[in-house]
Amino acid sequence: xxxxxxxxxxxxxxxxxxxxxxxxxxxxxxxxxxxxxxxxxxxxxxxxxxxxxxxxxxxxxxxxxxxxxxxxxxxxxxxxxxxxxxxxxxxxxxxxxxxxxxxxxxxxxxxxxxxxxxxxxxxxxxxxxxxxxxxxxxxxxxxxxxxxxxxxxxxxxxxxxxxxxxxxxxxxxxxxxxxxxxxxxxxxxxxxxxxxxxxxxxxxxxxxxxxxxxxxxxxxxxxxxxxxxxxxxxxxxxxxxxxxxxxxxxxxxxxxxxxxxxxxxxxxxxxxxxxxxxxxxxxxxxxxxxxxxxxxxxxxxxxxxxxxxxxxxxxxxxxxxxxxxxxxxxxxxxxxxxxxxxxxxxxxxxxxxxxxxxxxxxxxxxxxx
Numbered sequence: 001x002x003x004x005x006x007x008x009x010x011x012x013x014x015x016x017x018x019x020x021x022x023x024x025x026x027x028x029x030x031x032x033x034x035x036x037x038x039x040x041x042x043x044x045x046x047x048x049x050x051x052x053x054x055x056x057x058x059x060x061x062x063x064x065x066x067x068x069x070x071x072x073x074x075x076x077x078x079x080x081x082x083x084x085x086x087x088x089x090x091x092x093x094x095x096x097x098x099x100x101x102x103x104x105x106x107x108x109x110x111x112x113x114x115x116x117x118x119x120x121x122x123x124x125x126x127x128x129x130x131x132x133x134x135x136x137x138x139x140x141x142x143x144x145x146x147x148x149x150x151x152x153x154x155x156x157x158x159x160x161x162x163x164x165x166x167x168x169x170x171x172x173x174x175x176x177x178x179x180x181x182x183x184x185x186x187x188x189x190x191x192x193x194x195x196x197x198x199x200x201x202x203x204x205x206x207x208x209x210x211x212x213x214x215x216x217x218x219x220x221x222x223x224x225x226x227x228x229x230x231x232x233x234x235x236x237x238x239x240x241x242x243x244x245x246x247x248x249x250x251x252x253x254x255x256x257x258x259x260x261x262x263x264x265x266x267x268x269x270x271x272x273x274x275x276x277x278x279x280x281x282x283x284x285x286x287x288x289x290x291x292x293x294x295x296x297x298x299x300x301x302x303x304x305x306x307x308x309x310x311x312x313x314x315x316x317x318x319x320x321x322x323x324x325x326x327x328x329x330x331x332x333x334x335x336x337x338x339x340x341x342x343x344x345x346x347x348x349x350x351x352x353x354x355x356x357x358x359x360x361x362x363x364x365x366x367x368x369x
Contacts (some may be wrong), residue, residue: 056331057293071210077174119170187278295331
């Protein structure tokens with residue numbers, strides 16, 4: 001037989017061999033690769049998530065401006081050069097307001113202005129005021145009776161020595177300023193009472209608060225839409241923190257002005273208004289709580305089913321059992337619930353992608369606008 005007559009047989013053999021190799025490769029691929037993870041999820045049923053502890057909540061921080069009107073309480077009665085000015089901040093009993101020619105002018109609580117020299121033999125309500133102050137400072141042992149007696153003289157000498165002043169036992173006019181309530185913010189007129197300035201007496205020097213401070217939070221229109229009328233607010237002043245509510249709102253220069261008050265309707269600072277400085281206005285950081293922080297077992301919100309009777313449930317993976325839960329808080333699609341424990345696995349309804357509920361918790365607050 002010639003080589004040409006064997007060619008069809010060889011060609012057929014090659015074709016059969018190729019088919020066998022292709023079949024083997026297909027079978028090997030099915031055995032070694034197997035179904036993809038996505039196929040596995042589809043074949044085994046609904047997606048499953050694991051319960052983990054997280055915290056949800058939402059708040060942001062804005063600025064509240066505090067303004068307060070002040071009224072004159074005393075004029076300067078000394079003559080000379082202002083040599084010192086007291087530290088800024090609230091003033092208490094015996095604190096230095098200012099000094100003229102090194103003579104200190106100090107604050108004393110009282111309603112009656114100090115209008116004369118106080119010395120042994122003096123009588124009156126102004127004497128009773130300085131006696132109350134001396135008792136508070138620990139220098140006088142008996143109750144105030146308005147009589148500048150020997151015990152009062154000794155107490156004055158002790159106070160003067162403690163203050164580094166000559167112990168004369170008397171208090172010349174001009175060295176005391178009566179302020180109705182101490183401690184209190186005090187404002188000094190810097191154009192009159194400034195170190196190096198000359199005073200001749202009669203200048204209005206000391207002013208104190210007249211009325212309650214006003215707390216106003218100015219927000220943009222967009223921010224105002226985020227803040228509900230019953231929002232919980234906390235105003236921070238130094239180490240103090242005060243709860244506040246929105247008492248009223250109205251148009252402002254930059255959008256909306258929210259007037260704040262204490263929960264009882266009084267000033268936000270309550271009994272601590274004396275801790276405010278004597279500045280014309282103060283800017284205090286204010287936390288606005290939109291969603292109260294809640295911590296506990298967390299699941300995707302999509303996993304929670306609500307029945308016709310209003311009960312909220314989730315379905316356990318594997319058994320398919322429905323477990324009733326109470327939703328404590330929701331943020332960004334994650335719900336903190338009561339009724340589950342960490343590590344339990346629950347099913348998501350078909351068609352819902354599993355949300356990540358492990359690892360870092362979602363933030364409990366975010367920044368303001």
